[in-house]
Amino acid sequence: MNGRKLKNLLYEQVARIGKAVSSPKRLEFIEVLSQGEKSVEQLAVATDISVKLASAHLKGLKAARLVEGRREGKNVYYRVVDAQVAEMWVMLRALAEGRLLELQAAMKEMVSHPGELAPMGGKELLAQAKRGDVIVIDVRPEIEYQTAHLPHARSIPLAELKARLGEIPKGKPVVAYCRGPFCLMAIEAVGLLAKKGIKAARLEDGVAEWRARGLPLANDR
């Protein structure tokens, strides 16, 4: 019976995927890349590590076929191979949130920021946004907005928010979102809006979570 050898082989292959997602930085890479392609340096900056280390981690992710690279001039741009990868990230995070108390505690600390309202649910938000009852703003860099964004959302990157406050219709509540539950940009945006007297709430979901729920996206590529 050589069944054991074969089994070992099979599980080892799956474990390659597991190994790829066993490092915090690689997971962060997957989340950032789920928003659209990025160069090695952009990734290194976004995750606060050296370019060399980023390159090494990307090599690992590439070996597991979770990401792929494309050279354009001097830069190599990486992206997740397909939406299934982003889905796995969403699932892993959900799994972790559900069972790791430490993570729940950290999340709590994160969302306990001033001037924040309760987060809203998916379809309800969609309907309100369509009617114009709420203003949905995407505070990620504009390039990520262009790759895919929530329906009826307008792009106002966090860095420009202060200067572009005038674009936001007065008297309407604002919902801000960014890359997902672990991203801090929407939280900052809500804080800023609240300070200016604008009613604002944070949507925890990013496009990956939105897609994983089967909800529609705009400009999706």
Place this chain on the structure above:
Amino acid sequence: MNGRKLKNLLYEQVARIGKAVSSPKRLEFIEVLSQGEKSVEQLAVATDISVKLASAHLKGLKAARLVEGRREGKNVYYRVVDAQVAEMWVMLRALAEGRLLELQAAMKEMVSHPGELAPMGGKELLAQAKRGDVIVIDVRPEIEYQTAHLPHARSIPLAELKARLGEIPKGKPVVAYCRGPFCLMAIEAVGLLAKKGIKAARLEDGVAEWRARGLPLANDR
């Protein structure tokens, strides 16, 4: 800005789940435990490692809250914490199958056994089984059958199949299933049946895959 520290913390927590599924043996544990609870020794035997090593791996899985143990007399029985864990296993395997050529090759070798028919699809099989047009047999140990099994399936453990051939209605095609795509029992069963002149096919899915597809199960706890 202490956002970086917080982020590191968050991703580290998720990576704990990743680490837990980065070892072939631990993945195999999850698959076996998805069929129902097992003692440490049973797991060690099933995966062909020492009891000590099995215990160590279980410790890791327990730390990530993927499994939990229950002492009953001299034995400690482990089980997956909830169905979400089994779902993750199904997803990881699907992900791996989709992108790792080595795994596809290994799978091919595995299913290239004599006397096998093409696998069938879910709802179609359900309907045929209900009408009695096909006989569905569950060749796992009976205890696993009792925990959950496919609708209209009867339990004939692989070890007893030879002696219980008489229970199978003549003239009808048989579909055998076991723990899932990586499990060899159904393949062996099909080989044995074919040798006896009984038309038999293997269903790749196990209960975890079946459940992940949203299809109904019998006796599900």
Place this chain on the structure above:
DNA sequence: CATACGATCTAATATTCGTTGGAATGATTG
């Protein structure tokens, strides 16, 4: 062609992980 720049490769080190053997613990049985 020389230079600059982004990215990768190689080598080296520190750390972690898988694995094994021996001792300890918890629970049952005589």
Place this chain on the structure above:
DNA sequence: CAATCATTCCAACGAATATTAGATCGTATG
């Protein structure tokens, strides 16, 4: 209470991994 069995803890070794620095490669630009 002694003996036994299943499991876990502890210590130790080798293998694999993360991280860093220096050298190298591919591409664009002067």
